[in-house]
């Protein structure tokens with residue numbers, strides 16, 4: 363998206379303030395279709411859009427945008443007040459989806475998006491009640507902080523004095539009122555994102571579109587801006603679409619997560635289920651879980667890439683039958699290297715017994731595996747094991763790649779393979 367954002371910086375700055383973006387410029391419905399809807403310049407901004415109008419209503423339908431390698435074709439359902447995280451690998455189309463809804467990228471004719479039941483194109487951008495914040499804030503560098511925030515209300519037809527009063531109030535709400543007179547080009551990253559939030563809020567949006575708004579900030583600033591954003595979103599009952607690569611953002615700010623893969627929605631789940639029941643590989647890795655394909659060999663043992671993993675500490679889905687393909691989901695913090703064992707993987711000496719049907723039941727709680735590599739995970743080091751599991755490691759006693767180790771799972775889930 364970088365190129366598009368750069369050329370659209372004025373529109374992006376204005377998107378939070380309701381100025382025309384790409385798709386309104388590209389036409390859309392004729393005058394009759396829009397008769398009951400607010401228009402640019404008809405004073406809608408001064409009165410605010412009446413409740414029950416598009417601003418208060420959900421967004422739903424297909425967003426279609428052709429891209430270089432694929433066509434984004436994402437079905438979306440955002441109910442009023444709902445907060446949704448959009449996650450996916452780099453280049454999966456997350457920013458394209460947001461840019462399309464912000465009016466910064468033209469939607470293809472095949473799109474069927476509606477806002478409150480009205481066709482998207484029939485509603486002028488400034489009447490959609492959408493605020494947009496990009497990773498780098500996109501403030502107008504030649505304006506003061508106050509004038510950046512006043513831009514939206516001013517464009518919507520408010521007087522200069524009124525617009526500045528609104529701006530001052532918004533800056534106070536996000537706790538950067540002391541910067542009102544500063545040049546926008548002189549503020550820090552954290553301040554810039556708060557000002558961008560104030561600017562979006564000054565247009566009284568009902569939906570906020572946030573494209574990795576905390577990603578360029580240092581840890582302290584990102585915590586502060588995230589908390590202020592959460593505060594405002596909740597206090598105002600805003601709907602939210604948040605593009606993020608950060609589990610904390612999703613958990614703190616959203617109720618629901620959609621996963622994009624090559625422009626398609628491949629999974630939608632509640633945020634609280636991210637660490638419990640992610641179906642896609644991306645959602646599992648986003649949640650920090652190892653996702654290990656294996657086979658339920660007995661009712662007490664799963665085999666995975668040569669490792670024979672006892673199911674002690676593992677919650678097994680009731681529908682799984684012996685012999686079925688399964689997925690073991692485990693957070694690295696719940697997988698411990700108990701010592702560097704010896705011998706071949708699988709020949710691990712657990713106390714095993716054979717039941718009447720010839721199935722092997724394991725009584726041991728640990729098993730042998732091999733360290734494939736060490737991987738960084740934020741501030742922690744993890745061991746990637748041959749089975750596919752990730753284990754926490756003591757940074758004072760890092761195992762060697764290739765070492766045979768004993769592993770104990772304290773908590774994990776075993777689900778049917780998708």
Ligand SMILES: Nc1ncnc2c1ncn2[C@@H]1O[C@H](COP(=O)(O)OP(=O)(O)OP(=O)(O)O)[C@@H](O)[C@H]1O
Pocket residue numbers: 363364365366428429430431450451452453454455456457458459
């Ligand atoms: N203006 C454009 N025209 C055509 N293709 C584009 C344009 N901008 C981006 N793309 C391509 O569209 C695809 C999706 O890009 P997009 O920026 O939406 O992905 P993303 O999921 O937001 O990625 P990231 O996580 O890296 O920000 C990529 O293949 C990208 O190269």
